[in-house]
Amino acid sequence: IKSLYIFAMQNDEIDQNPIQNIKVDKAEKKLPQILTGKEVELLLQQPKVSEMKGCRDKAMLEVLYATGIRVSELQYITVEAARNGVAEIALKGKIRTILLPTKLCRKLLKYAKKCGVVHGQIFLTKKGNGLSRKFIWAEMKKLCEAAKVARSKVFPHNLRRLFARTFYAACRDVVHLADVLGHSSIETTRIYLLSTAKESARQLDRLGLLSGWA
Numbered sequence: 001i002k003s004l005y006i007f008a009m010q011n012d013e014i015d016q017n018p019i020q021n022i023k024v025d026k027a028e029k030k031l032p033q034i035l036t037g038k039e040v041e042l043l044l045q046q047p048k049v050s051e052m053k054g055c056r057d058k059a060m061l062e063v064l065y066a067t068g069i070r071v072s073e074l075q076y077i078t079v080e081a082a083r084n085g086v087a088e089i090a091l092k093g094k095i096r097t098i099l100l101p102t103k104l105c106r107k108l109l110k111y112a113k114k115c116g117v118v119h120g121q122i123f124l125t126k127k128g129n130g131l132s133r134k135f136i137w138a139e140m141k142k143l144c145e146a147a148k149v150a151r152s153k154v155f156p157h158n159l160r161r162l163f164a165r166t167f168y169a170a171c172r173d174v175v176h177l178a179d180v181l182g183h184s185s186i187e188t189t190r191i192y193l194l195s196t197a198k199e200s201a202r203q204l205d206r207l208g209l210l211s212g213w214a
Helices: 002-010 037-044 052-067 071-076 079-084 102-115 133-147 156-171 174-181 186-192 197-206
Strands: 086-091 094-099
Touching (some): 052 071, 052 102, 052 133, 052 156, 071 133, 079 086, 079 102, 133 156, 156 174, 174 186
Antiparallel strands (some): 086 094
16 A cells, blocks of 8 residues: 555655555564474484485485575585585575585485486486475475474475574574575574574573663
8 A cells, every 4th residue: 555655646646645654563574483403303214215215305304404505505416516525506606615514425425326426416306307496395295294293394494494503503603604504694694593583582581681670
């Protein structure tokens, strides 16, 4: 409605905006349910590693959980990156370096060898194409029922959020975390560290910045 009145004034259809002084309360953003480390472990136990599909799904989940990369950045996890222990991610004209844990590299190279992938992207479809966001999302949802984890909590970006919270708990450096995640704004990173608005309020209360005059 506000935009409609502004448009009308710009086109000289009205002389005054009758709602220009009316303030509309912004709805509080509902933060997503946080996936816990225990729930991730349950999800990782579900893929049947005796099958190629199960090996792929487990390795894929471990990469997302252990590195905090976006699901769209999975394409940069290559055989070369696993060998060097470093993945270089190109985004908006910038290169971000992601360090891959040694244990993860060994798992990736073992999986790549099993699949017959000698170079380039490790995670591919049967036709040799990269995995899409929709495909990865669907595969994760299939694991929910057996793991007894709420479907609403299981999606790729929630693994990234859990990584961020775990990383920050270890280093307490939000600037470093922002670099690792590839955020241009630290404010975006701060959002990752909150689970609920109530938790944020409790954190402020625990600071004890106010005297007991009330």
